[in-house]
Amino acid sequence: xxxxxxxxxxxxxxxxxxxxxxxxxxxxxxxxxxxxxxxxxxxxxxxxxxxxxxxxxxxxxxxxxxxxxxxxxxxxxxxxxxxxxxxxxxxxxxxxxxxxxxxxxxxxxxxxxxxxxxxxxxxxxxxxxxxxxxxxxxxxxxxxxxxxxxxxxxxxxxxxxxxxxxxxxxxxxxxxxxxxxxxxxxxxxxxxxxxxxxxxxxxxxxxxxxxxxxxxxxxxxxxxxxxxxxxxxxxxxxxxxxxxxxxxxxxxxxxxxxxxxxxxxxxxxxxxxxxxxxxxxxxxxxxxxxxxxxxxxxxxxxxxxxxxxxxxxxxxxxxxxxxxxxxxxxxxxxxxxxxxxxxxxxxxxxxxxxxxxxxxxxxxxxxxxxxxxxxxxxxxxxxxxxxxxxxxxxxxxxxxxxxxxxxxxxxxxxxxxxxxxxxxxxxxxxxxxxxxxxxxxxxxxxxxxxxxxxxxxxxxxxxxxxxxxxxxxxxxxxxxxxxxxxxxxxxxxxxxxxxxxxxxxxxxxxxxxxxxxxxxxxxxxxxxxxxxxxxxxxxxxxxxxxxxxxxxxxxxxxxxxxxxxxxxxxxxxxxxxxxxxxxxxxxxxxxxxxxxxxxxxxxxxxxxxxxxxxxxxxxxxxxxxxxxxxxxxxxxxxxxxxxxxxxxxxxxxxxxxxxxxxxxxxxxxxxxxxxxx
Numbered sequence: 001x002x003x004x005x006x007x008x009x010x011x012x013x014x015x016x017x018x019x020x021x022x023x024x025x026x027x028x029x030x031x032x033x034x035x036x037x038x039x040x041x042x043x044x045x046x047x048x049x050x051x052x053x054x055x056x057x058x059x060x061x062x063x064x065x066x067x068x069x070x071x072x073x074x075x076x077x078x079x080x081x082x083x084x085x086x087x088x089x090x091x092x093x094x095x096x097x098x099x100x101x102x103x104x105x106x107x108x109x110x111x112x113x114x115x116x117x118x119x120x121x122x123x124x125x126x127x128x129x130x131x132x133x134x135x136x137x138x139x140x141x142x143x144x145x146x147x148x149x150x151x152x153x154x155x156x157x158x159x160x161x162x163x164x165x166x167x168x169x170x171x172x173x174x175x176x177x178x179x180x181x182x183x184x185x186x187x188x189x190x191x192x193x194x195x196x197x198x199x200x201x202x203x204x205x206x207x208x209x210x211x212x213x214x215x216x217x218x219x220x221x222x223x224x225x226x227x228x229x230x231x232x233x234x235x236x237x238x239x240x241x242x243x244x245x246x247x248x249x250x251x252x253x254x255x256x257x258x259x260x261x262x263x264x265x266x267x268x269x270x271x272x273x274x275x276x277x278x279x280x281x282x283x284x285x286x287x288x289x290x291x292x293x294x295x296x297x298x299x300x301x302x303x304x305x306x307x308x309x310x311x312x313x314x315x316x317x318x319x320x321x322x323x324x325x326x327x328x329x330x331x332x333x334x335x336x337x338x339x340x341x342x343x344x345x346x347x348x349x350x351x352x353x354x355x356x357x358x359x360x361x362x363x364x365x366x367x368x369x370x371x372x373x374x375x376x377x378x379x380x381x382x383x384x385x386x387x388x389x390x391x392x393x394x395x396x397x398x399x400x401x402x403x404x405x406x407x408x409x410x411x412x413x414x415x416x417x418x419x420x421x422x423x424x425x426x427x428x429x430x431x432x433x434x435x436x437x438x439x440x441x442x443x444x445x446x447x448x449x450x451x452x453x454x455x456x457x458x459x460x461x462x463x464x465x466x467x468x469x470x471x472x473x474x475x476x477x478x479x480x481x482x483x484x485x486x487x488x489x490x491x492x493x494x495x496x497x498x499x500x501x502x503x504x505x506x507x508x509x510x511x512x513x514x515x516x517x518x519x520x521x522x523x524x525x526x527x528x529x530x531x532x533x534x535x536x537x538x539x540x541x542x543x544x545x546x547x548x549x550x551x552x553x554x555x556x557x558x559x560x561x562x563x564x565x566x567x568x569x570x571x572x573x574x575x576x577x578x579x580x581x582x583x584x585x586x587x588x589x590x591x592x593x594x595x596x597x598x599x600x601x602x603x604x605x606x607x608x609x610x611x612x613x614x615x616x617x618x619x620x621x622x623x624x625x626x627x628x629x630x631x632x633x634x635x636x637x638x639x640x641x642x643x644x645x646x647x648x649x650x651x652x653x654x655x656x657x658x659x660x661x662x663x664x665x666x667x668x669x670x671x672x673x674x675x676x677x
Contacts, residue, residue, distance in 0.1 A: 095269045098262065100135060104221070106262055107135060112171060112222040113161075113234055113260040114140035119214040120160035121146075121256070124153075130216065131192040131244060131253060138270070139259035143242050145192065149254050154236045157256070161234065168227030169211035173220065181205040181217065192244070193217055232264040235271075248406075276514060282566035283412040289571055289628060291579075292413065292562075301410045301417030303559050308579035311608065312565075313558060315577055317398055319450065320422055320555070327443050329396040329424060334376035336400060340366040345532055346375045355403050373399035373423040374551060378533045381427055386537040391547065392432050396424035398558065413563030420558040426550040427535075430476055433548055437484035437506070437523060444521050444554045445488075448510060450674055451565060451577075457509040457517055458490050461498035468502055469527030477525040477548070478504045502528030512568040520561060524551040572650070575630045576671040582609045582663075583629045584645070585620045587636035589613060594640045598633060598660055605664045607671075625650060631677060633663060649677060 100107045114133035117140070121128050125146055133142030176184070178197070184207075185193045196217055197205065208218040210226065223229060235258065242255035261267045286292045291309035294302060305313055321331060340359050343349045348356065348371060359366040370376070377395050386393070400420045409415055428436050448454070460481055463474045481504055485492050492506075499505055503525035509517040526549040536544040555561040565573075575581055582602060584595045595611045602609035612620055617634065624632050633645035638657075645663055647655040655677075658666075670677045 095265055097266055097269060097273075100137070103262070105223075106260075108221050108223045109229055109233075109262065110135035110140045110260045111218075111220070112226065113229055113258060114142050115171075115208065115210060115214075115216060115218070115222070116161050116164050116226055116229065117157065117236070117256060117258055118142045118144075118216065119164060119210050120157050122214065123160055124156055129190055129192055132196065133216070139237070139257065141255050141257045143244070143253040143255045145244075145251060146254050149239045149256065151239075154239060154256070158234075158236050161236075162231045164210070165226045165229050165231045165234075167211075168225050169213070170225045171222040172209040172211075173222075174207045174209060174215075175204040176207060178203060178205055181207065184215075185217075229260070230263060233261040233267045235259050235267060273514065277516075277567075280514070280567040280570045282414075282563040285566050285571040286412070286563075289579075291566070294412075294416075299417075300407050301405055301415070303413060303416055303418070309562070311579045312573065312577060313562065316555075316558065316562075320398070320447065323443065323447055324396045324424070327394075327439065328392075329394040332377065332380060332395050332397040332399075334373065334380070334397060334399060335370070336402075337367045337369055338376070340368045342375050342379075343368050343371075346372070346529065347532060348372065348375075355405075357402055357404055369402040370399075371401050371403050373397055373401065373421060374425065374529060375533070377423075377425045378529060378535060378549075382533065382535055386427075386547075388429060388537055388539045388545075390537070392426055392428040392436055394424065394426045396422075399423050413559045413566075416557075416559055419560065422553055422555045422558065424552050426552070427547045428550065430473070430548055433477055433480035433525065433550070434483045434487075436550060437481055438487055440523050440550070440552050441484060441488045441490070441506075444508065447554050448521070452568070452574075453510040453512075455511040456490065457511070458485065458492035459495050459498070459507045460485065460492050461495040461500075461505050461507065463499055463504065464497045464501060466501055467499070468531065473527060474504065477527075481506055481523070481525070500524060500526075502526045510564075512564060513570070514567075518564050520556040520564075521554050522552065522556075525549075526551055572628050573630070574670075574674070575667065575677050576674050578608070578628075578630050580608050580610055580627075580629050581667055581671070582607060582631040582633055583624045584609060584611045584633045584635060585617060585624070586611075586613050587617050587634065591635045591637065591640050595635050598635065598645060601660055602664060602667075605668065607664060607667050621648065631667070647677075652677075 098106050100110065111134075114135065118130050118133055121142070121144055122130065125144075128144045128146035131143040131145065133140065181197055182194065185197060193216075200217070205217065206219055207215050208220060208222055209215040237257045237259055240255045240257065242253045244250040244253055259267070259270060261270060286309070289308065290306050291312070292306055293304045294300065295304055298304070324331065337360070340349070343356070352371060356371050357369045359368050361367075376399070377397070380395060381393065398420050400418060402418045405415055405417055410417070426436050426440075445454075448456075460478075462478055467474065485506065505522060505524035507519060508521035509519050510521075511517050530546050530549050535547060535549075537547050539545045565577075573579070584599050584602075586592050586595045592611070592613055595613070599609045599611050612623065615623070621632060621634075628650065630650050632648040632650075634648055635645055639645055642657075644657050644659050646657045647663060649655055666677055669675070
């Protein structure tokens with residue numbers, strides 16, 4: 001089966017929305033994670049918006065979909081909609097897809113499936129050398145040093161896997177000395193295993209055998225025998241290039257990705273999920289709907305916002321600015337470059353250099369494209385002396401930053417080299433931390449709810465082993481974050497020791513229409529930068545003290561968030577967010593003059609509208625549907641005579657004939673209230 005997404009493995013830095021990174025070897029494939037409690041998808045049938053769950057009918061006919069109309073842009077949550085669906089369809093039950101964390105059985109199946117696949121590969125391709133084969137979020141993979149593989153080869157490998165599974169061969173664990181392990185590896189001429197053996201620190205060395213025919217270095221766990229794997233619940237998905245150890249200077253290997261589940265029904269549900277994810281792929285929709293592009297002539301990872309995409313961005317930014325001003329933030333605009341010395345002070349040149357572009361020499365001084373906005377906001381703070389009475393000070397900026405990413409890690413809008421962060425910093429006193437964090441959580445909820453995101457995974461990360469700042473301030477800051485979350489009533493998990501070295505933090509993941517979780521919002525207390533930049537204030541005793549600095553982002557990157565929105569809505573933006581809210585369609589060109597009058601009136605009332613003509617009406621309607629225009633105003637002789645329009649909704653079909661003023665009023669209402677037309 002061909003891959004749904006381009007796959008490439010490399011060594012890459014993983015950055016959260018604020019850019020704090022950990023150097024990990026990660027396969028760069030982008031099928032976002034499955035939710036732990038099943039998943040929801042949206043589809044359209046009979047021109048009405050539908051929402052459904054993948055379900056198994058009790059008569060064992062396999063996977064089916066159930067549906068119930070839900071208004072576009074409605075504030076009704078996906079969870080409530082799902083509950084209604086399940087109540088309305090009592091003869092069906094939702095298939096819940098387990099995860100590696102929730103099911104040890106699944107983890108063992110996937111790990112064993114990887115070994116079975118490697119055994120099958122070496123049976124078919126005796127010269128293939130094996131490297132590593134771990135389980136991953138949705139399945140497993142194994143890397144091989146061999147000639148490039150094709151989809152036809154994958155089918156052959158899967159058939160051989162089926163034969164191995166059917167033989168019900170036992171999985172046998174053996175402990176050997178390091179010398180014995182090395183001796184066996186040399187005997188079968190597996191050079192990569194020697195390097196793997198050297199990286200294993202614990203003794204004795206464990207080996208797992210499949211029967212008496214194949215073995216590999218492994219710590220387990222595995223199922224008892226290959227017969228414990230349901231061969232109908234295993235599928236090989238794709239093959240990709242992967243550098244050994246993620247190092248582009250080392251050999252390119254063949255990485256085979258597979259997926260494995262406990263049952264055939266689970267596999268079918270997962271494949272349905274993948275198809276739905278493919279339908280929503282923001283890269284395809286971005287091209288089909290003419291929203292954005294990444295031009296080879298300009299370079300990879302640099303986004304061009306087309307007029308329609310730019311309109312959506314403008315709406316998001318305008319709303320973001322309005323809400324921030326209401327919440328007491330001052331807006332900033334700061335430069336895209338600065339003297340390199342600024343990044344020495346901030347520590348970025350020491351800890352973040354590999355993710356920064358090369359410096360520019362300007363009149364014998366070195367300048368740097370900014371990878372972060374934080375130092376700029378500190379410079380704005382430092383422009384004058386502050387009193388304790390000035391706090392809290394809140395500043396916010398939609399600041400564009402530039403970060404070097406390997407070409408193999410670039411992925412549509414999700415990983416780019418230039419992007420705009422919705423960045424903000426709060427300077428406050430110690431006893432203000434809790435209230436400020438709570439204010440950030442309220443603001444975050446207000447912004448995210450506009451887009452229908454009301455289901456979050458929240459994590460509170462505490463002090464790591466190596467950290468700056470004294471115990472007292474860490475305890476106060478962590479307690480303030482906990483109290484703010486408790487006041488908010490949000491469930492959260494504590495990640496002990498998972499905080500940044502400079503302070504504790506709250507990370508929030510939003511859940512989209514498919515149940516996938518996306519890291520967007522973050523709130524971080526920082527004891528480091530105030531010290532590095534020596535920022536102070538004068539307290540009530542006229543003594544200089546150091547303020548607390550809070551970093552926070554709600555959307556993270558505008559580019560990435562836009563990509564998430566495209567996939568969340570499947571390109572069907574609600575009326576308030578749609579690039580074109582209404583398209584006026586004449587039955588014949590004799591109504592064209594009136595269509596232009598209607599369009600002019602719509603635009604005069606701030607409604608994004610356009611006229612489209614030159615085709616027969618059915619085709620005009622089909623084209624509008626294809627372009628995912630939410631509303632159509634059809635104009636024939638009768639409408640011209642009565643000065644009306646016949647409204648057609650992409651989701652509700654024909655809605656009747658109304659006056660132009662009523663049409664305008666209803667669009668305005670839907671836009672202002674973020675609701676359906």
